[in-house]
Amino acid sequence: MPLSDVAAMANDQFGVMIKAAVDVEMKIMALGGELHSDEEAMLLEEGSMQQNVWGINIYPHKAQADRVEFDSMINIRPSQDNFSRGVDNAQTRQAILDVVTALVR
Numbered sequence: 001m002p003l004s005d006v007a008a009m010a011n012d013q014f015g016v017m018i019k020a021a022v023d024v025e026m027k028i029m030a031l032g033g034e035l036h037s038d039e040e041a042m043l044l045e046e047g048s049m050q051q052n053v054w055g056i057n058i059y060p061h062k063a064q065a066d067r068v069e070f071d072s073m074i075n076i077r078p079s080q081d082n083f084s085r086g087v088d089n090a091q092t093r094q095a096i097l098d099v100v101t102a103l104v105r
Contacts, residue, residue, distance in 0.1 A: 006031065006104050007060035017057045021074070024095040025052040029103060036072040051080060054087055054096055058104070068100055 009032055010018040021039035022029040026048055030039035036055030043053050055072025070087040087093045 001031075001104055003060055003104055006058060010058070010060050016061060017059045017069070019072075020056050020058050020100075021053050021072075022056060022096045022099050023048040023052050024054065024092065024099060025049065027099050027102065029099060031058075036074045040074050051077070054092065056087075056096060056100070058100065060104075064101075068097060070096070 006018060010016060013032060018031055019033055019036050019039065020029050020031045021033070021036055021043055023043050026043075028043065028046075028048070030042045033039040033042070040050070040053050040055065044050060053074070054070075055074040057069040057071060059067050059069065070093060071085050073085060075082055075085050075087055082088050087096065
């Protein structure tokens with residue numbers, strides 16, 4: 001998806017950012033829900049497993065290094081040793097960034 005399309009979606013929805021849910025195993029993401037849980041539900045309906053889906057915010061007008069914010073209520077997962085709204089595991093954060101980079105250009 002072109003970055004310009006993501007920017008247009010962000011402008012229409014929250015102004016400067018858009019919410020997304022990323023499945024790090026299937027390497028797909030859903031964009032544009034009002035809540036991260038809306039996008040998570042869509043991915044689960046498509047066959048994603050909940051433990052692979054993480055919520056992020058994308059700021060399309062920022063530089064690529066600052067574009068993704070790891071902050072979502074769906075990320076609080078004590079069963080996966082993730083006790084915050086962020087993504088505590090560095091490998092998981094990198095997997096998320098890899099998916100976003102591959103899909104948003």
